[in-house]
Amino acid sequence: MRITRVEPIVVGTPWRNLTYVLVHTDEGLTGVGETRMLGHTDALLGYLKEAEVNHILGSDPFAAEDLVRRMKYGDYGRAGEIVMSGIACVETACWDIKGKALGVPVWQLLGGKVTDRVKAYANGWYTTERTPDDYAAAAREVVARGYRALKIDPFGSGHFELSHAETLYSVSLIEAVRDAIGPDVELMLEMHGRFSPSTAVRLAAEMAPFRPAWIEEPVPPENLKALRKVAGKVDAPIATGERIHDRIEFRELFETQAADVIQPDLGHIGGIGETRKLAATAETHYMLVAPHNVGGPVLTAASLQVGFCTPNFKILEHFNDFADAQIKDVVKGAPQVVDGHFALSDAPGLGVELDLDAAAEFPQQQARFDLWADGWEKRAPKSTGP
Template sequence: MLTVDTTRPAGPAGRISRVETLQLGTAWRDFGYVRVHTDEGLSGIGEITHPYRVAEVCALTESLAGRHLLGADPFDTEEIWLRLYQGDFLRGGDMGGVALSGLDQAMHDLMGKALGVPVYRLTGGACRDRVRVYANGWYNGERDPDVFAAKARETVAKGYSALKFDPFGPGLHELERAELRRSVELVAAVREAIGPDIDLFIEGHARFAMPTAVRLLRELEPFDIGWFEEPLPWTHIERYAELRRRAAFPISGGEHFHNRYEYKQLFATEAVDIIQPDLSMAGGFTEVRKLAAIADTHGMLVAPHNSNSPLCTTVSVHAGLGIPNLKILETFDGLLEPYVFDALPGVLPVSDDGHVGLPTAPGLGVELADEVFAEHPPTHRFWNMFEDGWEKRDRK
């Protein structure tokens, strides 16, 4: 344990022989990927996107692979997960969580290809025929009620039955009275635009001190929202349960946590109604299945976070098909340039009724088109969501 054992017979995928990383630049953010090769000629891929540290995660992923993966059998997912997490001793925090997640995805891709089955067949099978998704990123424009309302209508017209957005501008700790009114007006305009039958989720981005969060519970109640996401900073996790008891709608969160150990206090304090682990941050298939099971013991639902590329959408669909307490999946796919999809041939499309259906291809069914990556190198863009105008997502 914690060292690669090459004396055991290898499975049908062979042994890991090489690991490489790639980066793709877009107008929004850089996406990161890992590709793992075996001595049987197979390759598996995973997403290692970090919001602002993609290059650093790529370097860490390659280092981890050199220390803990070469010669390993990709079918030994539990041992590989432990080795990647525990083997560096100081764990690795958010970047380590992203690297481990992408490598775990690649192991499952390799297993599926070796066996000739889609990954979801290896992670609990399907307890549904499709996964419902909601749109995020659709509101990248002027923070004006008419603008947001028009964009919301356009998004619903594409078939989405659920939307999420952050109406709070650069808010932090508190909102000035004018900003509070403006934020509420944005929510009101969007709800009126989409009507009563579309789910509307409100993102808090862990912005607010308790008094402001409590005020927002009252202000948001008339708009029949599906959840209020991360209203408080996670440094104040002990206050989430108190806020949750006051809310007339569910409280969600969890994207900041990278494994069951970091989630431990969230579960212990009954902090949320809905957990939001990210398949490219919270440990990949191996760990998110455990998080979903623990959530089920607490009567919580699962709505995976996914502010990543269409590869993570595909990964999340494979995982979500086998999660009994799945609620819905996030996607930013509608925000992205067409070449992103060219770089990831085989990603699962969102249907015109806001769902993603059963995959059929072996593994994840996706490859990386190196020539497209070469045409679109990293941009190293950065936008600060506590800076005025962040929602335009055009910062450099």
């Protein structure tokens, strides 16, 4: 079996473009992969066009390990977000092809299941007015849908510092959410790499009474010494890793023990195989894995293949019940959250299929997501004016 064509299809929303990649073979089997780009979609498409000629065409989809090696190192330049995202799409599609050819789910090819279900946590649910009452109402809706975990960034457009008034307001938002969901629901606290170490430590102390399940990316991700400084002064678990795009670059994070939960994005770190290897290394450092997942149903399905066979897999992020939930319609067999969990699927491959007609209803957009702008949490279309 050989790869004959790579077909990218972009599904657009105002704040994120989802790039689906169909990998076609000479035996009629087609696999699908996915990644989510913020502002770099055209760059990704350009890379895939070149990589198709230079590396992909004629490759054996069963030999994904060799294909990843050639795509990652065969152009000599150091692979970053765009290259690793392109690799992820193609590599994931190869696993999908292999599973379909053998009639088994991908998790079976990765070593077999260790669980029958994976816990989900909701994100993208607070696209409402930034008030305690509105956040509480939205949080109650999340719990009413069966979720037993949810995540929130309550800090507005804070950057490095947060004023006393804004700190008090952020605390009021979290207090309202915790009161709304009760003591038993996990509440993840997102900081989006906003703060200096001292500010992150101060805010973590302010939030401690509300028992956050973790503090996520408290400082910008480039400086692991700053993260270690925070970790040494904060009692809550520290989570990070969504903006690391090569599993080798996790080495220093493991060595410093500066995090308790790692959050690789399967769509940015090279795909299923790379994520599975990273999870195994994390296990040797007694760290949990909770992938960053701001993609659509294919990326969710791919992340679940890893989740079902990984002993230290904690939980999976899920946007697609809340922010632009209609994009679930572009995929047949989209994973669903029931009673707060994703159930094991025995369907071959990833267990999903891209619906080309439905995807055509969501053309690529000039997606924009600015975490430093007021109202970013609404994920609404941006004005084109000055």
